Amino acid sequence: MSLSHRFSTPPRRGRTPAKPGTTTNHVQSLRRGLSILECLAKAEGGLTLTDVAHRAELAPSTTHRLLATLERMRYVYQAGDLGRWYIGLQAFTVGSSFLASRDFIAQSHPYMRRLMEQSGETANLGILDGTEAVFVDQVQCREMMRTIVKLGSRVPLHASGVGKAIFASLPDEQIDAILKVKGLPRITENTITSPETMWASVRVIRQRGWSFDDEEHAVATRCVAAPIYDEHAETLGAISLAGPSSRLPDSRIKQLGPLVAHTAEELTKRLGGRWPHPF
Numbered sequence: 001m002s003l004s005h006r007f008s009t010p011p012r013r014g015r016t017p018a019k020p021g022t023t024t025n026h027v028q029s030l031r032r033g034l035s036i037l038e039c040l041a042k043a044e045g046g047l048t049l050t051d052v053a054h055r056a057e058l059a060p061s062t063t064h065r066l067l068a069t070l071e072r073m074r075y076v077y078q079a080g081d082l083g084r085w086y087i088g089l090q091a092f093t094v095g096s097s098f099l100a101s102r103d104f105i106a107q108s109h110p111y112m113r114r115l116m117e118q119s120g121e122t123a124n125l126g127i128l129d130g131t132e133a134v135f136v137d138q139v140q141c142r143e144m145m146r147t148i149v150k151l152g153s154r155v156p157l158h159a160s161g162v163g164k165a166i167f168a169s170l171p172d173e174q175i176d177a178i179l180k181v182k183g184l185p186r187i188t189e190n191t192i193t194s195p196e197t198m199w200a201s202v203r204v205i206r207q208r209g210w211s212f213d214d215e216e217h218a219v220a221t222r223c224v225a226a227p228i229y230d231e232h233a234e235t236l237g238a239i240s241l242a243g244p245s246s247r248l249p250d251s252r253i254k255q256l257g258p259l260v261a262h263t264a265e266e267l268t269k270r271l272g273g274r275w276p277h278p279f
Contacts, residue, residue: 029066032056032058032062032066033066033069033070035056035058036052036056036058036063036066036070036076037070037075037076037087037091039052039055039056040052040076040085040086040087041087041091041152043055045084046079046080046085046086047084047085048082048084048085049063049064049067049083049085052067052085067085070088071088073090074088074089074090075087075088075091076088095152104228104236104237104271105125105136105137107267107271108125108137108228108239108267109137109139111239111263111266111267111270112124112137112138112139112239113139114263115139115239115241115259115260116139116140116141116241118259119141119241119256119259120141120142120143121141121143121146121147121241121242121243121247121248121256122138122140122141122146122147122148122241122242122243123138123139123239123240123241124137124138124149124162124225124239124240124241124242125137125138125162125237125238125239125240126155126162126163126166126225126237126238126240127166127236127237128157128166128170128235128237129154131157131181131182132154132155132156132157132163133154133155133156133157133160133162133163133166133237133238134152134153134154135149135150135151135152135153136151136152136237137151138151141243143243143247145243145244145246145247146243146244147221147223147242147243147244149242156185156187156217157178157182158179158182158184158191158192158198159187159188159191159192159213159216159217160213160216160217160223161211161212161213161223161224161225161238161240161241161242162211162223162225162237162238162239162240163217163238164201164205164211164212164213164225165205165210165211165225165226165227165238165240166227166235166237166238167202167211168201168202168205168206168211168227169206169227169229169235169238170235175202179195179198184198187216187217188215188216188217188218188219189215190214190215190216191216192216208257208261209226209258209261209264209265210224210225210258210260210261210264211224211225211226211238212224212253212257213225213242215245220244220245220246221242221243221244221245222242222243222244222245222248223240223241223242223243224240224241224253224256224257224260225238225239225240225241225260226238226239226240226257226260226261226263226264226265227264228264228267228268228273229268229273229274229275229276230271230272230273230274231272231273231274232274233273233274233275233276236268236271236273238264239263239264239267240260241256241259241260
């Protein structure tokens, strides 16, 4: 009897050896399930099974099986005459835990509220995610006409107040890489679509410390924003004020821009961060 045979460990009872490819299948199913959640998260008004399958690039049978599993776990639910699928409560719970874990979001909120009180306009907080900015907090103003964004919604870096503030705070090589990947797609008539104009805008933002969105992302909406930094002078996100253009003429923008920049610098210090000089 060989030593290898004498000291080999017999298989435990009740445990079935994993079939070849099982782990790969599980990873693939997980990836597909998360892809479905992402599709539903981006859709307003829910999606039909056919729509989900098309957007996730999956077969309808596979999509239905994964949706059924996610439904049992309360990550999605089905409603309406057309049987549309929506993001469920459990997905919201998981997403909310991210906001709770990012301490700077909680610490930013009082500064946002103060900014709203001082300006009378809605204050927003956004962070960088890949090549876009994502809104993670908001303090709405008390005006009847006000700018409201859905938390978790995304905006382009080149055509929004929060996005442009974050954009200008990035290293030149990172900005250049994003421009090569995303380009400068037109969203409104005021959207900057020329690289030369965008680089000129970046230089202005860096010099004065705040960005200005002049109806570049949404018609009749103006916004000013400034970046927030960590202890390495790297961008955590940006804080902004947004409102209807009728309440934000050029003279008002010139007042609110420095106010937002001052608040962002205060918040940076409160978080133990360091504002780069010059920005």
